[in-house]
Amino acid sequence: MNTATLRLALIASLLFNLGVLAALGWQQLAERASASGTPLLVRELQLDDRQQRQWQDIEAPFMLELNTSTLAIQQQRNQLIDHIFAEQLDAELIRAAQSTLAELQNRQQQLVIEQLLREREILDASQRQHLARLLMRQSPQRSDVETLHNE
Structure with missing residues (x-):
């Protein structure tokens, strides 16, 4: 693989991971909000x-x-x-x-x-x-x- 392809794969992976982290953070906020009853x-x-x-x-x-x-x-x-x-x-x-x-x-x-x-x-x-x-x-x-x- 060339450097550009690796760089693109790394960026895509980073963006995916950030998306997962954001989703988990949002879920925790929602759970805390609903936990209040x-x-x-x-x-x-x-x-x-x-x-x-x-x-x-x-x-x-x-x-x-x-x-x-x-x-x-x-x-x-x-x-x-x-x-x-x-x-x-x-x-x-x-x-x-x-x-x-x-x-x-x-x-x-x-x-x-x-x-x-x-x-x-x-x-x-x-x-x-x-x-x-x-x-x-x-x-x-x-x-x-x-x-x-x-x-």
């Missing part, structure tokens, strides 16, 4: 004790319902994929599975909206504005399909 959003909005109690009262049932909803959506999505790639194509089964999936997604969206409305009642005006900004800054996640087709 206080959810990030509670800390971010600086909820007082009363607000934290109210938040906890509505958060646990919401997360349980959201997780159940997410699982149902994943199962229905898988069923739709199975229908799309079945040996015998059945357009009616595909339409029915798609309709059910859309209904489940719509219910989940409604669930989230209802939770945000409950949270809104707990927060003061400044906290509501802060939460709204946090939500607006979230970028929509790329779907797995987009990732598979673009990478």
Whole structure:
């Protein structure tokens, strides 16, 4: 190997190692933050004790319902994929599975909206504005399909 190739390999290795170290550092920071037992959003909005109690009262049932909803959506999505790639194509089964999936997604969206409305009642005006900004800054996640087709 020539010197330029070795130098390039060394730089690539160094960058990779730095990336790994940065990821481990970030993970430790995240673990320390979550080890406090206080959810990030509670800390971010600086909820007082009363607000934290109210938040906890509505958060646990919401997360349980959201997780159940997410699982149902994943199962229905898988069923739709199975229908799309079945040996015998059945357009009616595909339409029915798609309709059910859309209904489940719509219910989940409604669930989230209802939770945000409950949270809104707990927060003061400044906290509501802060939460709204946090939500607006979230970028929509790329779907797995987009990732598979673009990478």
